[in-house]
Each structure stands twice: as C-alpha cells, then as structure tokens.
Amino acid sequence: MATMRVNPTRMELTRLKKRLVTAIRGHKLLKDKRDELMRQFLEIVRQNRVLREKVEKGIEEANRHFVIARSVMQNEMLSAALMLPKQQVSLEVGNKNIMSVNIPVFETKTKTDNPNDIFSYGYAFTTSDLDDAVLALAKVLPDMLALAESEKSAQLLADEIEKTRRRVNALEHVMIPDLQDTIRFITMKLDESERSNLTRLMKVKDMMIEQTIRERQAQNAR
Amino acid sequence: MKLMYRIGVIGDSDSICGYAALGLDIFPVSDTSEASQTLKKLCAGDFAIIYITEQMVKGIESEIDRYSSQRIPAIIPIPGAGGSLGIGMDSVRKSVEKAVGSDILFGGK
Numbered sequence: 076m077a078t079m080r081v082n083p084t085r086m087e088l089t090r091l092k093k094r095l096v097t098a099i100r101g102h103k104l105l106k107d108k109r110d111e112l113m114r115q116f117l118e119i120v121r122q123n124r125v126l127r128e129k130v131e132k133g134i135e136e137a138n139r140h141f142v143i144a145r146s147v148m149q150n151e152m153l154s155a156a157l158m159l160p161k162q163q164v165s166l167e168v169g170n171k172n173i174m175s176v177n178i179p180v181f182e183t184k185t186k187t188d189n190p191n192d193i194f195s196y197g198y199a200f201t202t203s204d205l206d207d208a209v210l211a212l213a214k215v216l217p218d219m220l221a222l223a224e225s226e227k228s229a230q231l232l233a234d235e236i237e238k239t240r241r242r243v244n245a246l247e248h249v250m251i252p253d254l255q256d257t258i259r260f261i262t263m264k265l266d267e268s269e270r271s272n273l274t275r276l277m278k279v280k281d282m283m284i285e286q287t288i289r290e291r292q293a294q295n296a297r
Numbered sequence: 298m299k300l301m302y303r304i305g306v307i308g309d310s311d312s313i314c315g316y317a318a319l320g321l322d323i324f325p326v327s328d329t330s331e332a333s334q335t336l337k338k339l340c341a342g343d344f345a346i347i348y349i350t351e352q353m354v355k356g357i358e359s360e361i362d363r364y365s366s367q368r369i370p371a372i373i374p375i376p377g378a379g380g381s382l383g384i385g386m387d388s389v390r391k392s393v394e395k396a397v398g399s400d401i402l403f404g405g406k
Contacts, residue, residue, distance in 0.1 A: 116396055123389055131381050138378050141315055154314060162320035166302040166345045168369060179368050181345060184301070185320060194318070209318045216319055219375070223346045226389070227371035233392040234366050240398075 078257045083264035091261070095254040102246040109239045112174050116232040123225040130222050133215030140208030147202045156196035156205065162186060164216075176235045178228045181220055302369070305339045307332055308350030312377035316348075329356030336360055336372070345369050350377030351384040 081087050145153060162185060169180035194209060306316045310325035317323045324339070326332045332353040337360070339347050347370050354361065354374045361372050374385040394400050 113396070120389060120393055124386075127385055127389065131376050131385065134376050135381065137315060138312070138376075141311075141378070145311075154310075157314050157317050160317050160320055162318070164304055164320040166304060168302055168345050177368055179345065179371065208315055212315045213319055219348065219373075220346070223348075223371045223373045226373055227368075229389065229392045230365045231368065233396040236396040 078260045079253060081257060081261070083261045085265065088258065088261045088265070091254055091258050095251065095258065098246055098250050098254060102243065102251065105239055105243045105246065108174055109236065109243055112176070112232060112236045112239060115173050116229065116236060119225050119228050119232065123222070123229055126218055126222045126225060130215055130218050133211065133218065137208050137211035137215065140204050140211055144202050144204040144208055147204060152201070153205065156201050161194075173228075173232065174235070176231055178231055179224065181224050183220060302343050302345035304346045304348070305344045306348045306375075307335050307339070308348075308353055308375075308377050312350050312352075312379075321348075326353065329353055333357040333360050340364060340370055345371065347372045348375045349373070350375060351382040352377050352379060354384050355382070 081091070148156075164186075165184050167182040167184060169182060171178045171180050194206060196205075304321045306313045306321050306323045307326055309327065310323075313323045313325065322344075324335045326335055332349065333356075336347065336349065336357065349361075349372060351374050364370060364372055374388060376382070376385070390400055
C-alpha cells in the first residue's frame with residue numbers, strides 16, 4: 076500500500092479522482108494500441124521469416140554459380156567484367172504509418188529499363204556461369220528489398236511495442252493502484268474528521284445541557 | 298522532389314562483387330574494423346539500405362544495434378560466400394523476443 080504524500084483535503088480528492096479517470100482511460104487506450112501493434116508485428120515477422128529463407132536460398136544459389144565462374148575464369152577477368160556496371164539502382168523512401176510508428180517504404184528506381192543491363196560485360200571472354208550468377212542475384216533483388224523493408228518494420232515495431240508495454244504496465248501496476256490507495260486514504264481521513272467533529276458537537280451539546288440543568292437546580296434551591 | 302537514396306553492400310569482395318552488376322554500391326572490406334568504419338560512413342551518407350555479410354556482422358553487432366531504432370538506414374545481414382551463419386534469422390528472433398517477451402515463433406528451432 077503506497078499512498079502519495081498529499082494533503083487530505085477535499086480539493087486534493089477531486090483532483091486525484093480526475094487523475095484516476097484519465098489514468099484508466101489512458102490505460103485502456105494504450106492496451107488497445109499494444110494489442111493492435113502486436114497483431115501487425117506478428118504478421119510482419121511471419122512474412123519476414125519466409126522472405127529471409129527465400130533470400131538466403133537465392134543468394135546461396137548465386138554464390139554457387141559465382142564459385143564455378145571463378146574457377147573457370149581468371150580472377151582479374153572476373154573483377155574487370157563486373158567493374159563498370161551499366162545499371163544503377165536508387166531508392167525512394169516513402170512513409171507508412173502503423174499505429175503512429177513511422178515505417179519506411181522503399182521504392183526502387185533503376186537507371187535503365189532494360190533488364191539485360193545487369194550484364195555489364197561482353198560475352199566473348201566470360202563464362203556462362205557468370206551470367207547465371209548475376210541473373211540469380213537479379214532474381215533475388217526484389218525479395219531482398221522487401222526483406223529490408225519488413226525487417227526494418229519489425230525492428231521499429233518491436234521498439235514501440237516494448238515502450239507501450241512498459242507504459243501499460245506502469246499504469247496498471249503503479250499509477251492506478253497508487254491513485255486508488257491515495258483516494259481511499261483521503262476519503263477515510265475526511266470521514267474520520269467528520270466523525271470526530273460530530274462527536275465533539277455532541278459532547279459540547281451534552282456539556283451545555285448539563286450546565287443549564289445545574290443552573291436550574293441552583294435557581295430552584297434558592 | 299523526394300531525396301534519392303542508395304543501396305550499399307558491405308562484405309568481403311568475393312561475396313559481394315556480383316551486386317555491383319545489379320547497380321548496388323559495393324564496399325569491399327577485409328576485416329570487421331574496416332567494416333565498422335565503412336558502416337559509419339554509409340550511415341552518415343545517403344544510404345537507406347545497407348546489406349552486410351554475416352561474416353562481417355559478427356564482430357560489430359553493437360554498432361548495428363545503434364541504428365536499429367532509427368527509421369533509416371535499414372541494416373540487413375545477408376549470407377556471404379561462406380554460406381549462412383544464421384545471424385539474419387537470429388536478428389528476427391531477437392526482435393520477436395524484445396516485443397513479445399519470449400520467443401514464440403521459433404520455439405523448437
């Protein structure tokens with residue numbers, strides 16, 4: 076039982092009651108927010124997991140082709156082939172709002188529209204395994220972008236969920252019980268002083284009556 | 298006019314040379330200290346997504362965690378030439394644990 080240090084006055088009581096109402100309302104809203112965030116989060120995480128498995132498999136596949144290409148070609152030739160890319164990818168970052176968490180949305184723009192521009196080399200001096208490797212990577216790229224988006228979202232949402240959960244717990248287990256205890260304390264204190272006031276009045280009345288009776292008796296005796 | 302961001306890839310040159318052909322910017326590094334320096338440089342620049350090979354992620358998790366609460370950049374571990382180390386899956390699991398309090402999706406794995 077932890078009461079706050081307050082003056083047990085009627086004014087304080089009204090103030091605390093108002094605060095309790097706000098706290099309870101805030102608690103309910105935050106709890107709703109947490110539940111909805113959690114729902115969205117789990118959805119994103121499930122999707123994230125599938126994407127990651129897909130991307131890892133795709134990259135592995137591409138790497139396998141690269142290893143073969145490297146074993147067939149000279150290393151210098153290979154790096155020379157990939158040195159000057161024709162394609163250039165840039166990103167536009169949009170914004171999505173999930174329960175007041177700002178989440179980036181990535182949109183890619185490629186410099187050239189031709190999908191064959193990923194091959195930045197002449198085919199005469201390179202093996203076809205290099206083509207396979209680059210093609211495999213190009214296939215994974217959209218999934219990689221989606222992965223980046225969903226992984227970032229998951230991180231941001233996890234942060235927000237943690238914060239919201241702390242707030243909900245603080246309200247539920249500290250703020251609200253404290254306020255209720257303090258309100259009970261003030262009510263009891265006020266009731267107590269009310270009762271003591273009443274007894275005092277009754278006592279005074281008794282004393283006054285006694286005094287009058289004594290005065291009357293003295294008059295009669297005279 | 299929206300700002301245009303770029304995509305960076307950090308890792309050993311064998312693992313990442315292919316991404317250059319796709320039009321991503323590659324930054325070959327040979328060890329983790331170099332990787333962390335490059336990472337800092339990219340985060341200060343206009344990179345929205347930074348892919349980094351798991352071999353390089355291993356030593357600099359704390360660097361990467363620093364950016365996890367920011368909206369941009371997204372730092373994503375990818376498997377390098379040596380195959381997957383499971384770090385990427387681990388990071389997903391970590392965020393689930395952070396949010397839910399316990400690992401509910403990857404339980405038995």
